[in-house]
Amino acid sequence: MAFQLHFGERDLLRVRFALSPLWETREAVRTLARPERHGYHLPWLRRVKDAAAGLDLRGLRLLMPQAGYSPDFFCPPPESPVVTFAEEIALVRSTPLDAAHRDLALALAETPGAAESEAGRELLADPARAVREIADLLELVWHRLIEPDWPRLRALLEADIAYHSRRLAEVGFGQLLGELSPRLVWADSTLTVVGTRGDHDRVLGGRGLVLVPSVFVWPEILGGHEPPWQPSVIYPARGIGGLWTPAADRTPDALARLLGRARADVLCALDEPAGTTALAHRLGLAPSSVSAHLSVLRDAGLLTSRRHAHQVLYERTPLGIALAVS
Incomplete structure (x- = not known):
């Protein structure tokens, strides 16, 4: 059939x-x-x-x-x-x-x-x-x-x-x-x-x-x-396979060693789509630093970005999800 x-x-x-x-x-x-x-x-x-x-x-x-x-x-x-x-x-x-x-x-x-x-x-x-x-x-x-x-x-x-x-x-x-x-x-x-x-x-x-x-x-x-x-x-x-895996309470040490602590924190903070300003406020980092980390993560295939109204929202790709919840 x-x-x-x-x-x-x-x-x-x-x-x-x-x-x-x-x-x-x-x-x-x-x-x-x-x-x-x-x-x-x-x-x-x-x-x-x-x-x-x-x-x-x-x-x-x-x-x-x-x-x-x-x-x-x-x-x-x-x-x-x-x-x-x-x-x-x-x-x-x-x-x-x-x-x-x-x-x-x-x-x-x-x-x-x-x-x-x-x-x-x-x-x-x-x-x-x-x-x-x-x-x-x-x-x-x-x-x-x-x-x-x-x-x-x-x-x-x-x-x-x-x-x-x-x-x-x-x-x-x-x-x-x-x-x-x-x-x-x-x-x-x-x-x-x-x-x-x-x-x-x-x-x-x-x-x-x-x-x-x-x-x-x-x-x-x-x-x-x-x-x-x-x-x-x-x-x-x-x-x-990793969709419903709970986010870690903190950034995994292995991921921090791989990406750097601040960059790994940015990746793990993206449980849902967010913009640069919101992430900077959540993590206590300068917006310019968060923006730089987001660009690197996106270029590495761990994030996607899309424009929504006046801001750009970042979201984890399946690979980014797998790394963040590992």
């Missing part, structure tokens, strides 16, 4: 990366119920146990089968490289009712008897209510389970995109796919996602492809969407 996407020349020019807080929210729900995904996320699972127990997720899980189709309108592909949860959930709430009914019917058909169950009949009978309740529940999951950790998750996802964007420039699209996952195979202008349930072919027709890294999707690869949605592939982000 395989999922195949057929590329034309225009599609190769429209391959892009994006991250999605809504995808992380949905896949977090799936991760809660899938022991095979728990290995990298045990600290998070223990911490959110009580909050998750207070959520009635049965309606979402009915539409998220173990394998097979889940409604595309749950997680429309990101329209820009960086979107907010508010922007994405607003798009969910604006789903046309005919599209919602079609997606609901396709998802329920994956589970024998689901469409005939009381819950399934209610969803199909009133898609407007279904969209509203699903959006409300996804928003609740976001606020309780994901939003508190979003700076950490976002830093890792953005570091993944930065790394793979460089690799795309270095090795090209075909080789990059194999680096994203061994389940992605490129041959004869066709991307095949192997090991999926059912066969699916789609000619992209100039729409291109969105590549979306995910913290929670490991060890799977997800492919979609049905027209009219933008085709997408969701793949496991790099560096999730």
